[in-house]
Amino acid sequence: MxxxxxxxxxxxxxxxxxxxxxxxxxxQGVGFRPHVFALARECExxxxxxxxxxxxxxxxxxxxxxxxxxxxAIAHRAPRMAYITEILRREEVPRGYRDFTIxxxxxxxxxxxxxxxxxxTCSDCRREIDDSSDRHFRYPFTNCTHxxxxxxxxxxxxxxxxxxxxxxxxxxxxxxAEYGNPRDRRFHAQPVACPVCGPQVCLLGPNGxxxxxxxxxMSRAMEELAxxxxxxxxxxxxxxxxxxxxxxxxxARVRAGKARPHRPLAVMARDVxxxxxxxxxxxxxxxxxxxxxxxxxIARRRVSPEIDLAPNLAPEMTSLGVMxxxxxxxxxxxxxxxxxxxxxxxxxxxxxxxTDTPGALQxxxxxxxLFLTHDREILRRVDDSVLRFDESPRPRPIPYRRSRGYVPRxxxxxxxxxxxxxGVGGQEKNTFCLLExxxxxxxxxxxxLEYEEARRGYREAVADLSRLLEIEPRVVACDRHPDYFTTExxxxxxxxxxxxxxxxxxxxxxxxACLAESGRNGPALGIIADGTGYGEDGTLRGMEILHxxxxxxxxxxxLAPVRLPGANRAIRRPMRAALAHLHRFLGPEAGEEFTAHHxxxxxxxxxxxxxxxxxxxxxxxxxxxxLFDAVSAYLGICREASYxxxxxxxxxxxxxxxxHPLPFDLVEDGEGLLRWDLARFWxxxxxxxxxxxxxxxxxxxxxxxxxxxxxxxxxxARESTSCAVVALxxxxxxxxTLLAGLVQLLESDGFEVLVPREVPPNDGGISLGQAAxxxxxxxxxx
Numbered sequence: 001m002x003x004x005x006x007x008x009x010x011x012x013x014x015x016x017x018x019x020x021x022x023x024x025x026x027x028q029g030v031g032f033r034p035h036v037f038a039l040a041r042e043c044e045x046x047x048x049x050x051x052x053x054x055x056x057x058x059x060x061x062x063x064x065x066x067x068x069x070x071x072x073a074i075a076h077r078a079p080r081m082a083y084i085t086e087i088l089r090r091e092e093v094p095r096g097y098r099d100f101t102i103x104x105x106x107x108x109x110x111x112x113x114x115x116x117x118x119x120x121t122c123s124d125c126r127r128e129i130d131d132s133s134d135r136h137f138r139y140p141f142t143n144c145t146h147x148x149x150x151x152x153x154x155x156x157x158x159x160x161x162x163x164x165x166x167x168x169x170x171x172x173x174x175x176x177a178e179y180g181n182p183r184d185r186r187f188h189a190q191p192v193a194c195p196v197c198g199p200q201v202c203l204l205g206p207n208g209x210x211x212x213x214x215x216x217x218m219s220r221a222m223e224e225l226a227x228x229x230x231x232x233x234x235x236x237x238x239x240x241x242x243x244x245x246x247x248x249x250x251x252a253r254v255r256a257g258k259a260r261p262h263r264p265l266a267v268m269a270r271d272v273x274x275x276x277x278x279x280x281x282x283x284x285x286x287x288x289x290x291x292x293x294x295x296x297x298i299a300r301r302r303v304s305p306e307i308d309l310a311p312n313l314a315p316e317m318t319s320l321g322v323m324x325x326x327x328x329x330x331x332x333x334x335x336x337x338x339x340x341x342x343x344x345x346x347x348x349x350x351x352x353x354x355t356d357t358p359g360a361l362q363x364x365x366x367x368x369x370l371f372l373t374h375d376r377e378i379l380r381r382v383d384d385s386v387l388r389f390d391e392s393p394r395p396r397p398i399p400y401r402r403s404r405g406y407v408p409r410x411x412x413x414x415x416x417x418x419x420x421x422x423g424v425g426g427q428e429k430n431t432f433c434l435l436e437x438x439x440x441x442x443x444x445x446x447x448x449l450e451y452e453e454a455r456r457g458y459r460e461a462v463a464d465l466s467r468l469l470e471i472e473p474r475v476v477a478c479d480r481h482p483d484y485f486t487t488e489x490x491x492x493x494x495x496x497x498x499x500x501x502x503x504x505x506x507x508x509x510x511x512x513a514c515l516a517e518s519g520r521n522g523p524a525l526g527i528i529a530d531g532t533g534y535g536e537d538g539t540l541r542g543m544e545i546l547h548x549x550x551x552x553x554x555x556x557x558x559l560a561p562v563r564l565p566g567a568n569r570a571i572r573r574p575m576r577a578a579l580a581h582l583h584r585f586l587g588p589e590a591g592e593e594f595t596a597h598h599x600x601x602x603x604x605x606x607x608x609x610x611x612x613x614x615x616x617x618x619x620x621x622x623x624x625x626x627l628f629d630a631v632s633a634y635l636g637i638c639r640e641a642s643y644x645x646x647x648x649x650x651x652x653x654x655x656x657x658x659x660h661p662l663p664f665d666l667v668e669d670g671e672g673l674l675r676w677d678l679a680r681f682w683x684x685x686x687x688x689x690x691x692x693x694x695x696x697x698x699x700x701x702x703x704x705x706x707x708x709x710x711x712x713x714x715x716x717a718r719e720s721t722s723c724a725v726v727a728l729x730x731x732x733x734x735x736x737t738l739l740a741g742l743v744q745l746l747e748s749d750g751f752e753v754l755v756p757r758e759v760p761p762n763d764g765g766i767s768l769g770q771a772a773x774x775x776x777x778x779x780x781x782x
Contacts, residue, residue: 014063015063015064016061016062016063016094016096017061017062017063017064017067017091017094018047018059018060018061018091018092018093018094018095019058019059019060019061019067019071019089019090019091019092020057020058020059020060020089020090020091020092021057021058021059021060021071021074021087021088021089022054022055022056022057022058022086022087022088022089023055023056023057023058023074023084023086023087024054024055024084024085024086024087024088024114025055025082025083025084025085025086025114026081026082026083026114026115026116026409027055027056027082027083027084027114028051028055028056028115028116028157028158028159029115029116029145029150029154029159029190030079030081030082030116030145030146031079031081031082031144031145031146031185031187031188031189032056032078032079032082033049033050033051033056033102033187033188034102034145034182034183034184034185034187034188035077035078035079035082036049036056036058036074037049037100037102037182037187038182038183039070039073039074039077040060040070040100041100042073043062043066043067043069043070043073044062044063044066045060045061045062045066045067045070045100046060046061046062046097046098046099046100047059047060047061047097047100047101048097048100048101048102048103049100049101049102049103050102050103050104050105051105051158051159051160052105052158053157053158055114058074059092059095059097061094061095061096061097071087071089074087075087079145079146080146080292081116081119081146081292083114083409085114102182102187102188104160105158105159105160114409114410114439115150115151115154115157115159115408115409115468116150116151116159116409117150117151117293117404117405117406117407117408117409118148118149118150118151118152118236118237118382118404118405119146119147119148119150119292119293119405120147120291120292120293120294120324120326120327120405121142121143121147121148121325121326121327121328121331122144122146122147124144124146124185125142125143125144125146125147125148125328126328126331128142129142129328129331129332135174135194135195135196136194136195138215138218138332139193139194139195139198139328140201140218140327140328140329140332140374141191141193141198141199141328141329141374141376142193142194142328143189143191143192143193143328144185144186144189144192145185145186145187145188145189146185147292148189148191148327149191149236149376151380151382151407151408152236152237152378152379152380152382153165153166153190153191153376153377153378153379154379154468155379156468157468157470159190160190161190161191164190164191164379165376165377165378165379166190166191166193166376169193169197169198169199169376170197171192171193171197172194172196172197174194174196175192175193175194175196175197175198178192179192195214199374199375199376200213200214200374200375201213201214201217201218201329201372201373201374202217202372202373202374202375203216203217203220203221203370203371203372204357204361204370204371204372204373205370205371206361206365206368206369206370206371207361208361208371211370217372218329218332218333218372221233221333221370221372222332222333222335222336222337222338223336224369224370225242225243225244225333225336225338225341226244226336226337226338228243228244228247228249228250229243229250229369229370230242230243230250230253230254230257230367230368230369230370231243231368231369231370231371231372232346232354232360232364232367232368232370232371232372232373233329233330233333233343233346233372234355234357234360234371234372234373234374234378235327235329235330236326236327236378236382236404237353237355237378237380237381237382237383237384237403237404237444238345238346238353238354238355238378238381238382238383239345239346239347239353239354239355239360239364240343240344240345240346241254241257241258241342241343241344241345241346241364241367241368242268242333242341242342242343243341243342244338244340244341244342245267245309245310245313245338245340245341245342246307246308246309246310246338246340247310248310248311248312250310250342251265251310251312251313251342252312253367254342254344254367255312257348257364257366257367258344258347258348258349258367259348259349260349260642260643261642262315262316262642262643262646263642263643263646264313264314264315264317264319264320264321265313265314265321265342265344266296266320266321266322266323266342266343266344266384266386267309267313267320267321267322267323267340267341267342267343268322268323268324268325268330268334268340268341268342268343269322269323269324269334269339269340270325270334270335270339270340271324272286272289272290272324274306274307274339274340275289275322275324277302277305277306277307278301278302278305278306278307278309278320278322278340279299279300279301279302279319279320279322280299280300280301280302281299282299282389282395284389284394284395284396284397285297285299285389285395288387288389288397289322289323289324290324291405292405293385293404293405293406294323294324294326294405295323295384295385295386295387295404295405295406296321296322296323296384296385296386296387297321297322297323297387297388297389298319298320298321298322298386298387298388298400299319299320299322299388299389300318300319301314301317301318301319301320307339307340309340313342316637316638316650316653317649317650317653318653318654319388319653321386323343323384326405329372329374330343333372343384345383345384346360346364347363347364348363348364348367350448350450350451350454351363351451351453351454352381352446352447352453352454352457353381353383355378355381356378357371357373360373380444380461380464381444381457381461382403382404382407382444382445383401383403383404383444383445383447384401384403384404385399385401385402385403385404385405385406385445386399386400386401387399387400388400388734388736389736390736390737390739390740390743391657391736391737391739391740391741392740392743392744396755396757397757398733398734398736398739398756398757398760398761399756399757399758399759399760399761399764399765400734400760400762400764401429401445401760401764402431402442402445402758402759402760402764402765403444403445404444407442407443407444408441408442408443408444408465410439410440410441410442411439411440411442411516411517411758411759411768412438412439412440412519413435413438413439413440413516413772413775414438414519414520414521415516415521415550415772415775415776415779416775416776416779417437417438417779418475418775418778418779418782419473419474419475419775419778419782420434420435420436420471420472420473420474420475421433421434421435421473421474421475421476421477421771421774421775421778422434422435422462422466422473422475422476422477422490422493422499422771422774423435423477423478423509423766423767423768423769423770423771423772423774424462424476424477424478424479424486424487424489424490424493424767424770425446425479425486425763425764425766425767425770426479426481426484426486426506426763426766426767427448427449427450427479427481427484427485427486427763428447428448428449428644428763429445429447429448429731429760429762429763429764430445430446430447430448430449430458430486430763430764430767431443431444431445431446431764431765431767432446432458432461432462432465432767433767433768433770433771434465434466434469434471434473434771435771435772435774435775436469436471440516440768440771440772441465441469442759442767442768443461443462443465443767444461445764446458446461449484449485449486455485455489458485458486458489459489472497473493473497473499474499474500474778475499475500475502475774475775475777475778476490476493476494476499476500476501476502476774477490477501477502477503477504477770477771477773477774477777478490478491478501478502478503478504478770479503479504479505479506479509479534479766479770480503480504480505480506480534480535480536481506481534482534487503500777500778500781502770502773502774502777504769504770504773504774505533505534505535505536505553506533506534506535506541506766507526507528507530507533507541507544507546507553507730508546508548508552508553508769508773509766509767509769509770509773510526510528510530510533510729510730510761510765510766510769511524511526511528511546511548511553511727511729511769512550512768512769512770512772512773513729513756513759513765513766513767513768513769513772514526514727514728514729514754514755514756514761514765514769515549515550515727515754515769515772516550516768516769516771516772517756517757517758517759517765517768518727518754520725520754521549521550521776522548522549522550522551523547523548523549523721523723523725524547524548524549524723524725524726524727524754525545525546525547525556525714525717525718525721525723525725525726525727526545526546526547526548526553526726526727526728526729527545527710527713527714527726527727527728527729527730527742528542528543528544528545528546528729528730529542529543529624529625529706529710529728529729529730529731529732529733530542530623530624530625530730530731530732530762530763531571531623531624531625531626531644531645531731532621532623532625532626539561539619539620539621539622540564540619540620540621540622540623541558541621541622541623542559542621542622542623542624542625542626542730543558543559543622543623543624543627543676544556544557544558544559544622545557545558545710545713545714545717547717547721547723550772550773550775550776551773551776551777551780555673556673556674556713556716556717556720556721557666557673557674557675557676557713557716557717558622558673558674558675558676559622559623559624559627559675559676559678560584560585560622560669560675560676560677560678561620561621561622562577562580562581562584562585562620562621562622562626563580563583563584563611563612563615563618563619563620563621564576564577564580564618564619564620564621564626565579565580565607565608565609565611565612565617565618566607566608566611566617566618567617567618567619570608570626570629571626571629571641571644572640572641572642573604573639573640573641574629574630574632574633574638574639574640574641574647575598575601575604575605575608575633575639575640576604576605576608577626577629577630577633578594578629578630578631578633578634579591579594579595579605579608579609579612580608580612580618580630581627581630581678581682582594582682583609583612585677585678585679585681585682586679586682586683586686588609588612588613590682590686591605591609591612592609594634595609601639624706624730624732625645625648625731625732627678627706628647628648628651628652628732629641629647629648631651631685631699631702632647632648632650632651632699633647634685634689635651635689635695635698635699636695637650637651637654637695637699638650638651645731648732648735651699651702651703652703652735652736652737652738654695654696654699655696655699655700655702655703655737656696656700656703656737657700657703657704657707657737657738657740657741658697658700658701658702658703658704658705659700659701659704660701660704661701661704661705661707661708662680662681662684662685662688662701662702662705663680663681663684664676664677664678664680664681664705664708664709664712665677665679665680666712666713666716674713674716676709676713681705685698685702688701703735703737703738703741704741706738706742707738707741707742707745708745710742710745710746711742711745711746711749714726714746714749714751715749718751724750724751724752725751725752725754726746726751726752726753726754727753727754727755728742728743728753728754728755728756728761729756729761729765730761730762731761731762731763733755733756733761734760734761734762739755743755
């Protein structure tokens with residue numbers, strides 16, 4: 001080693017220095033301590049490293065130069081799954097340590113907020129699973145510090161095996177040796193296991209009787225899937241329903257059992273090359289599939305796929321949701337004859353994902369022929385994440401669902417300090433958000449909260465994450481909709497705990513979510529496009545431009561309101577929405593003509609016309625989603641919806657970015673609000689359709705028209721506010737073509753555009769916005 005004169009005392013002896021180093025972030029369960037151990041050996045450091053409730057604590061002794069190199073290596077050479085937010089250091093008095101050790105975890109000290117998500121199987125573990133000479137050969141629970149379950153098995157912090165669902169499994173001699181070897185990648189890997197000492201799989205019949213276990217269970221399950229069976233598979237965060245994606249009959253049985261006749265089903269491909277043979281993967285999409293998060297990626301289907309998949313996988317859709325195997329169990333299931341499996345959530349419609357075996361036997365009875373389960377407890381329900389990329393030249397992600405692989409990794413919040421805030425989310429696509437210090441923790445996807453089972457799961461999830469993070473909300477922010485379950489929950493939660501209740505208007509929450517994700521407090525213009533957001537005046541809004549920040553907002557532009565005949569029935573029957581738009585903008589005669597041209601729908605439309613004329617059960621609404629519904633039905637793309645957003649989804653799958661936008665008007669409503677008036681739009685659409693009925697071309701021109709409407713509205717809003725920052729949010733911006741086209745229009749006109757890239761633009765993101773508004777309220781009033 002070269003002599004370092006700066007470290008020498010006047011007598012020529014290298015002086016020993018000491019540092020206490022505190023590392024904050026996601027540094028537990030990711031191989032951080034063994035990594036620090038290796039760095040200490042490399043840098044000739046003595047001392048110790050320990051997990052604490054606050055993260056990782058290090059006592060380091062060595063020369064000043066060696067200590068600086070050691071701290072730099074910790075910061076810049078962290079394990080791939082580590083996420084360092086802060087490194088604190090202070091000088092200490094040397095104690096003369098002779099080596100470097102890893103100490104047992106310390107449950108004291110400041111609490112640890114950051115927890116690793118579950119991560120997909122790493123390449124080293126994949127190699128071992130395929131290696132017949134390795135003791136992990138074909139073992140479905142193989143993992144190491146670089147991969148495997150984390151969030152779904154942790155019961156309490158700090159993260160050590162006794163505080164996980166691996167506690168019942170005593171390590172064998174071989175696993176204990178790997179666990180205790182600082183040079184092994186399984187050093188202190190808490191879920192470490194092998195066929196001798198770890199969890200085991202079991203194949204059950206529909207009545208719960210065992211059919212096979214261990215490797216025989218895996219082989220039998222593979223055979224049954226190849227023969228057309230539907231198998232309920234217990235994975236990392238819950239059950240999937242799996243079947244051969246090439247089998248029309250098996251897919252039909254899954255659809256019938258889940259009461260899901262049209263909503264696309266996701267598939268799991270054996271590897272990325274198989275996936276590339278059924279969908280067109282751009283580099284960004286391929287990277288996402290192979291990332292540690294391993295989400296479902298929605299991509300365009302190939303016109304001539306290399307594998308003939310069942311035609312009822314995604315009817316009327318030109319895209320398909322694809323993921324890769326992210327656990328050893330999935331890898332093994334796909335190692336046989338079947339190259340692509342349907343992997344859809346193991347639940348019945350409207351109910352939460354099933355996580356336990358008795359629950360699966362009861363709830364999935366009649367759907368699954370067999371149950372491939374295991375004896376490692378799933379401590380919390382976590383569904384698959386879903387991602388899509390926009391159609392820009394450099395595709396950017398659009399999160400549809402943020403869950404497995406991402407949760408509970410927080411987002412940074414750059415607003416003012418204040419008390420802990422709970423944002424309870426909305427009624428559909430629900431997530432909740434706990435805002436603690438400068439971290440925003442979004443919970444796993446909860447879905448729709450219509451049924452009591454889903455509501456019970458929501459309550460449990462809020463309590464569980466609060467307990468795990470050891471935080472107690474003092475502010476509760478909720479939607480203003482009086483009939484949402486989450487609104488009722490927030491009122492009860494606040495009353496029981498003496499917390500402050502902060503109602504937040506739905507679209508203000510959308511704007512705030514985009515601002516908070518972008519690290520902004522505002523002001524900004526907010527282009528909000530969704531189905532229905534409850535306004536303070538009781539109207540249903542869904543297409544407007546706001547001006548606001550995290551504290552308050554004002555409305556500047558909105559779609560002229562249209563009555564929805566039959567209220568929610570108009571969402572399930574978009575022909576009613578088409579009739580309503582024609583009636584509103586072109587008059588009752590246009591609605592009568594539309595009815596006459598569709599004899600199959602005559603009775604339905606006659607009832608709707610009566611409701612419109614009598615204003616009976618026909619609430620006013622101004623939703624962009626309902627506009628998409630109306631155009632989709634008018635063009636014959638989707639006239640009956642079996643799931644939310646189906647008419648808009650099928651239109652966007654068919655359409656591109658048109659060259660010939662249709663006319664529209666921006667008019668003053670007499671109360672200081674600009675309205676998009678669609679009379680000229682509908683008249684022009686009728687004329688074009690009569691002249692040359694080409695649904696694809698007309699739908700493309702419609703999408704371009706929506707983009708031009710938003711651009712025109714943003715220009716007028718900029719004139720009145722001098723604000724040139726635009727935030728886009730709302731479920732309509734899941735449309736990859738519309739999003740990319742609108743961003744290009746706005747940026748070309750000089751706007752700075754903020755787009756949600758980490759949280760969904762749909763209602764899965766509003767809990768973040770609610771929490772941000774709640775924190776600002778607390779900053780102003782506490």
